[in-house]
Amino acid sequence: MIRYLLNKTLLSMKKRYDYDVRYMQDILQTDVKTFLKFMGFQTMSAHSGNLPAAPLFAARIRTILWDDCGPCTQLIVNMALEARVSPETVRAIIDKDLSQLPEDVALVTEFTDLVLAHNPEADDLREKILALWGKEGLISIGYAISSTRVYPALKYTLGYGSACSRIQIPDQSLPSAPLAEPAPASDKT
Template sequence: MMRYTLNKMLLRLQNRYNYDVRYQQDLLQTDLAAFLKFMAFQSMSSHQGNLAAAPLYAARLRAIIFEDCGPCTQLVVNMALEAGVSAAMLRAIIEHDLHQLPEDIALVVQFTELVLAHQPQADLLREKIMALWGSKGLMAIGFAISSYRVYPALKYALGYGKTCSRIQLNDASLVPNRAAVVAAEAQNVE
């Protein structure tokens, strides 16, 4: 009965976001204890702290894009739209067009890229993050960066991973910008 109820929940997610939940269903059917641990992990990945949707989704999106999973990126884009992040802002985040982003969102995008690449320049940006959102905001961004990497990694490990594909954003079809982003970030930090 528990598996049936949990599968219904997964099917609602699939229908709501047009997202393939087969890897989660595989976890559920193979090992209920493992699935329940995965579900417990969801509380970390959904943590928002004191952040508004835009900086939170900037970190989540860049983390997903860094790990190169098209379906996961599409899911996060759909969730960000649902949370009220504008399509124009999402496009700039996906395309890594920092000039089209408000300064605070560009900061989160740069910080995320540098953290993911383990670049020391992230230390300089961390101070700016702290000045804007404090320790709680930094922790929420840290949770977003670290937890959103898990989904593509798990999908690839289980054989459900897909390479980066075009992302639908309303009527536009976008290719996430990953090329040379980290190197550029490291050079552009003041």
């Protein structure tokens, strides 16, 4: 019965966001306990703390662009639009057009990229984030960055990450490709 109810939730998500939930259904059908552990990431990724929607989605969108080439990115874009982040802001976050973003959104956009690149220049921006939103805001950004990376990694691991697509924003279509170059395969001969 619980498997049936959880699958109904997944089908609702599929319909709401036009998102392929097969990888989650695969986990659910394999083992309910394992699926419930996966749901812990849902709780973590939904955390917003005291952050407004636009900075929160700046962290999520910039993160997903590092690891995904379409479907997960589109899901987060759709969620940002649903949270009333304007299409223009979403586009500027994707394009990293900092001059078109409010100062707080530009700050999180830049900070996220520096964190993902393990760049020590993130330290200066971290202080600005702490001044704006305190530790709670910084933790919310940390949750957004770390939990967002789970989904594409899991999809690719399970064999569901091969679909690439253009990102759709109202009246616009953008190409999508991961920002980070994959590490070269090690040659162990």
